[in-house]
Amino acid sequence: MTPPEQPKSSDGRRGFIVKTIALICGGFSLLIPAAIGVVAFLNPLRQKSTGGDFIKLASLEVLPEDGTPRKFPVVADRTDAWNRFPDEPIGAVFLRRTAENKVEALQVVCPHAGCSVVYEASAGEKTGKFFCPCHAASFGLGGERLDKTSPSPRDMDSLDVEVRNNTEVWVKFQNFQSGAAKKIVQT
Ligand code: FES
Incomplete structure (x- = not known):
């Protein structure tokens, strides 16, 4: 073998x-x-600032009864991988009372390219309007675009509002992508 x-x-x-x-x-x-x-x-740079929570922004009585909007800063805690930053400014919101005595909230960020929209009081007209100084987009008090040729691809971004205890105005603060025809929440 x-x-x-x-x-x-x-x-x-x-x-x-x-x-x-x-x-x-x-x-x-x-x-x-x-x-x-x-x-x-x-990586702390990948961490998002606080957003998407209801935040108490104002008392109902400080909102003019004639529907004139007022701008309120949004302050909240921000955290990254290592640190917590309390009470940091993370944006701003326009609040106004409607004719039905409800409260509406609009993001101040222009949907076109992210500039800050301002409120312009009426100049001989019945009501004022919102205006973006960067590329001259105009919006009505409800945030609707006033020009057919508006550079903004959508109306101003509305935010959810709750009036709690009959006096406290709480807003669900969110940021949205600019330049898009639809509201897309930034995460
Ligand atoms: S950023 Fe507002 S009109 Fe362009």
């Missing part, structure tokens, strides 16, 4: 090298996504 053939030493070495390379490649394929996840978690 002939004894089984012994593997040659060069075959054994080749097999060892192939296994080692496979192990290293496998390890890297697991390590790279894990490393990306850790970096994304720890």
Whole structure:
């Protein structure tokens, strides 16, 4: 009977090298996504400021009964991976009473390219309007575009409002993508 053939030493070495390379490649394929996840978690620049929560902005009695809008800064806590920054300005909102004695809230950020809209009181007209000084978009008191050729692709962005305890005006503050025809919440 002939004894089984012994593997040659060069075959054994080749097999060892192939296994080692496979192990290293496998390890890297697991390590790279894990490393990306850790970096994304720890990078404070990737953390978003506070938004999307109801924030108490004003008392009902400070809103003019004639429907004139007033601008209110939005202040909230902001956190990143390492720190908490209490009471930071994160935006602003126009509030106004409607004819039905409800409260409407509009983002001050222009939907066209993100400039701040201002309120212009009436100049000989019955009511004032909102105006964006960057590219001259005009909006009515409800935030609707006043010009068919408006540079803004949509009306001003309305925000959800709740009047609590009959006196406190709470607004769900959100930012939206500029330049889009639809309201798209920034996350
Ligand atoms: S940013 Fe407001 S009109 Fe362009």
